[in-house]
Amino acid sequence: MADQYNSTETLTNPEKTRYSFFLGCVMPIKMPWAESAIMQTLPKFGVDLEYLKKATCCPRAGVWKSVDERVWLTLASYNLLQAEGDGRDVMASCNGCYVTLYEANKLLRENPEKLKEINGYLAETHTHYNASIRVRHLLEVLYEEVGVDRIKGESRKVPIRVALHPGCHMRIFEDGRLVRYFSELTCALVDEVVPYEDEQMCCGLQxxxxDRQFATYERAKKKFDALKALNIDALVIVCSGCYDQFERAVQILKKEIGYEFDLPIIHLAELLALSIGTSPDEFGMRYLRTAPVDSIIAKWESDRR
Amino acid sequence: MSDIFPWRRQVKVPVPTTVKTQLIRHFSIGLLYPLNEEVMEYRRRSGLNPVPPTAHGYPEAAADIQTLIKAMKVDKKIGLDLDTMEYQY
Known part of the structure; x- marks a missing residue:
């Protein structure tokens, strides 16, 4: 299988676009609007997408690498083998899950002895991983396989101004391509993407x-302060881990110091769904938000009349 | 080594408090966040199956995670009794 890959996991067989979508811990519980938008929208752009069934926590490589590397590799493999069994590659939207699964997969493909060791543990659950699949980010699938030109051709910009939060793990590759994909895709879907000084600042999740105090006040709040000054309609993310941290920080800041962060935090897939005419109610856009999205929906509806 | 240093004992470093609860959830349900009725209702309204097709919908996956943790003896390493879900230190 090794000849199907190159060093950067770029697609070498463009006909193979069958993916198992890895949901992770956060999206199905806190971001059903993102999950629904992804599952409804990507197939309309020709992506063969199914859920990765039996998914467990990715797990957090940042924790387990320092405690016991075997746990990271074994539990990541347990997730990956579910897709491998279905003959599919893995797609993740969360940057953290992506890095965990991508790096575990890369290490196991390059180290047969380690793969053998991990399969020794997996045998206890009567499972086996061959490391024969790829792990891809939602941004790679959208940018490299669907393409910005096709998206532009089949969509209509949502008339809003937004800022981006890429997240630290989006900078996994030295060439920074995931951040570029995120920026170009968003630019194709909205009127204006507004840059700001703290765009690359960490959300504070790790x-x-x-130190919850530091994470909340020195990371999330500083970001929120910068965003509030921009006079924009939304903050766009793709990472569930970052959303988890932002959602937590919004609640803590409101409770502790009465701080209001009323800027909606939305997922790129929601913009994609809106841009091709999917009604916000079809993917539950109004529910479980850190801030109401009514103003975005009103602008979208006004433009569609 | 124990013959040379008979009094040496392995230092048991407890898992950080902030991680302890997360690990219990990870090993109990396979994921960091539980599913409840409110979330299930919002998932329905979002056009989704109320129970996601993750370990929430496949409890055997969480059982597999416990089996794997035991196989690696990580439960002993972090002092977590997987039967009672209580930390020993």
Whole structure:
């Protein structure tokens, strides 16, 4: 199988676009609007997408690499083998899940001895992983396989101004291509993407494990302060881990100091869904939000009349 | 080594408090966040199956995670009794 890959996991067989969507822990519980938008929209652009069934926590490589690397590799393999069994590659939207699964998969493909060791543990659950599949980010699937030109051709821009939060793990590759994909895709879907000084600042998720005060006030709040000054309609994300941290910080800041962060945090897939005419109610856009999305929907509806 | 240093004992470092609860959830349900009736209702309204096709819908996956953790003896390493879900240190 090794000849199907190159060093950067770029698609070498463009006809193979069958994916198992890895949901992770956060999206199905806190972001059903994102899950629904992805599952409804990508197939309309020709992506063969199914759920990765029996998914468990990715797990957090940042924690397990330092405690016991075997746990990271074994539990990641347990997730990956579910897709491998269905003859599909894995697609993830969360940057954290992507990095965990991508790096585990890469390591196991390049190290047969390690793969053998991990399969020794997996045998206890009567499962086996061959490391024969790829792990791809939602952004790679949209940008490299669907393409910005096709998206532009089949969509209509949502008339809003937004800012981006890429997240630290989006910078996994030295050439920064995921960040570029995120930026170009969003630019294709909205009127204006507004840059800001703290765009690359961490959401604070990892720091939250060690120091919640620092993560909330020195990371999330600083970001929120910068965003509030921009006079924009929404903050766009793709990472469930970052959303988890932002959602937590919004609640803590409101409770502790009465701080209001009323800027909606939305997923790129929601913009994609709206841009091709999917009604917000079809993917549950109004529910479980950190801030109401009514103003975005009103602008979208006004433009569609 | 124990013959040379008979009094040496392995240092048991407890898992950070912030991680302990997460690990219990991870090993109990396979994921970090539980599913409840409110979320199921919002999932319905979003056009989704109320129970996601993750370990929430396949409890055997969580059982497999416990089996794997035991196989690697990680439960002993972090001092977590997987039967009672209580930390020993």
């Amino acid at each position: 720091a939250n494990l060690a």
